[in-house]
Amino acid sequence: MSRLCDVPGLPDLISKHGLEVFVETGYGNGDGIAYASKLGFSSLYSCDLKPPLRAIDNAEGAYLYFGYESAEFLRLVVPSLKSPTLFWLDAHFPEKFGAKGNSWPLPDELKAIAQKKWLDRDVIICDDIHCIQDPENPTREDGPGHDWEPVAGNIKDLISPFLATHTATLHEVSTGILVLAPR
Numbered sequence: 095m096s097r098l099c100d101v102p103g104l105p106d107l108i109s110k111h112g113l114e115v116f117v118e119t120g121y122g123n124g125d126g127i128a129y130a131s132k133l134g135f136s137s138l139y140s141c142d143l144k145p146p147l148r149a150i151d152n153a154e155g156a157y158l159y160f161g162y163e164s165a166e167f168l169r170l171v172v173p174s175l176k177s178p179t180l181f182w183l184d185a186h187f188p189e190k191f192g193a194k195g196n197s198w199p200l201p202d203e204l205k206a207i208a209q210k211k212w213l214d215r216d217v218i219i220c221d222d223i224h225c226i227q228d229p230e231n232p233t234r235e236d237g238p239g240h241d242w243e244p245v246a247g248n249i250k251d252l253i254s255p256f257l258a259t260h261t262a263t264l265h266e267v268s269t270g271i272l273v274l275a276p277r
């Protein structure tokens with residue numbers, strides 16, 4: 095589990111690509127959206143399967159969807175997004191957080207985002223890439239004793255719909271952070 099502030103060069107990505115909207119999957123305790131709210135976005139969206147321990151006020155430009163599966167939330171919200179957007183995909187392993195749902199929704203989340211209009215202006219950041227048991231994944235971890243589950247699959251398949259418009263950088267920091275940024 096990485097924090098949004100662990101993403102290398104985040105303020106530069108926001109200014110370089112003129113990102114105006116923040117969309118997070120996995121609200122958790124609200125730390126990510128609280129951090130994002132200081133980065134100059136005009137609106138912020140987040141979702142979680144479960145209600146929060148503490149919530150920020152929707153009137154502050156934040157739209158919070160509790161009781162939603164992350165991919166369902168994205169299918170609902172993405173068609174209304176018209177400004178350059180930062181996606182922070184951080185919803186995994188709900189059972190660890192006392193919730194029930196899809197334990198690895200990242201592939202479905204990326205499919206929902208791939209349908210978006212003007213996607214070529216957006217930045218997409220995926221956390222917890224270390225779970226993916228792709229032999230070519232330099233951040234891969236496995237073995238017992240972790241509070242997360244290894245996940246089958248490979249990174250190339252996940253990101254192939256984006257490569258015509260985006261470059262992919264896998265940062266070997268924290269739990270493995272994948273950044274898709276406009277070319």
Ligand SMILES: C[S@@+](CC[C@H](N)C(=O)[O-])C[C@H]1O[C@@H](n2cnc3c(N)ncnc32)[C@H](O)[C@@H]1O
Nearest residue numbers: 120122125126142143163164184185186188191
């Ligand atoms: C690591 S925490 C999120 C931390 C937060 N994004 C931050 O930056 O501070 C993960 C959250 O994702 C939620 N979650 C897990 N799987 C989910 C799913 N399939 N759909 C929606 N939320 C999910 C969990 O309930 C948990 O609160």
